Amino acid sequence: MAEEVKLIRTWSSPFALRIVWALKLKGIEFETVLEDLASKSPLLLQSNPVHKKVPVLVHNGKPVSESLVILEYIEETWKEKPLLPEDPYEKASSRFWAKFSDEKLLPSVWTVFISQGNKQEEALVPALENLQFIEEQLEGKKFFGGEKIGLLDLAIGWMADMVSVLEEVTGLKLIQEDKFPLLSAWIEIFADVPEIKESGAPREKLISKFQAIRDAYAATK
């Protein structure tokens, strides 16, 4: 049977972008189904009834939801060009930090960018602490995955374009090169990987979007 791989996503979702990267890195052909979250399609509601969110991978008619779960599914289904190391401990380490990225790092960075004044000052403390943890993970490595991109790079990859967009919108430089030299270097080489470079959302569009979100938060005060 011919493989049918569909990715339900939005133009800007960083979680969905992880899946685009994984599929491209593994050379898997797929069809993109673009969603408008203001008007969710029957396909999305049927494929992810629990969360009604993107991304959803639909493989030969079977849906898989939650981006980190999808990444592992892709890794286990298409074994060429592995994204995870063989060693169980190294795998555990990748999973731990991917979880940290989603549960702690991203929310703390997000809070910095939707806050104003004193609240933003306060929000910086945990964000910088979390960034420091991640900085340490790059010690002696080119990518989080070692010599090559791995699952953890894809999980943290939202930092590569998202942070610079948020920095531009707020005028606040979060990842300063002298404070986070390894992370700064990683952002550059990660963004330069061809499959990553060709997949990003249009920068100007992202800037408009996040400017609008930040303005909306400021207005609610």
Added chain:
Amino acid sequence: MSGTRDLKLLGTKESLFTHRVVWALKLKGIEYEFIEVDLLNKSPLLLELNPVHKKVPVLVHAGKTICESLVILEYIDENWKDGYYPLLPQDPLAKAYARFWAKFVDEKFYQGATAAFFSTGENRAKGIESVAEALQVLEGEIQGKKFFGGETIGFLDIAVGWIAYWFQFVEEVGDFKVMNSTKYPSFDSWTKQFLQVSIIKENLPPPEAVRCVFVGFKNMAFQAKNAEN
């Protein structure tokens, strides 16, 4: 094969997350040393091994540290694989299913239960609603199955397992009631079958110990709130 000296589990005797790891290790028949940790006065050892979260459980295997209970479960499953009791299924789609639902329980159900227990007013009501919604979904998923893992317990049963035992005390001490054997008959049936599995039955903390810990949490939260005001 690794002996007890090589494998340590830091946890507490009442911790529901610690028990996930205990059950996994016992199902696989792996020997380990249990190190009881005082969570109110966190030891330098815990802070050194889990600087990010400062929580239990922490697994230390031949000097290598693994944190986060679900990550630990997958590590155990992959490290002790051939010839051992399997936790996750082989099929990638079935695996994805187990991982998805474990995450769902840790997010929607657990966070809802935490809000119901600790919060007041609207946040508490939202928490209770969240738990009820999560239960409804789980009811649908367990229908027609003996265990989430099929005929025998697996990764997802272990992940959901705390609801079969700890949750009644959360409700009791938190003074709310969502669990209902009439509304969620299949889930209720699963909880009873799960608690009958000998490894589980033999590895549960005594009710008074769990109550005591939860009462302690409630008191601490109450004191913290008063200190704020």
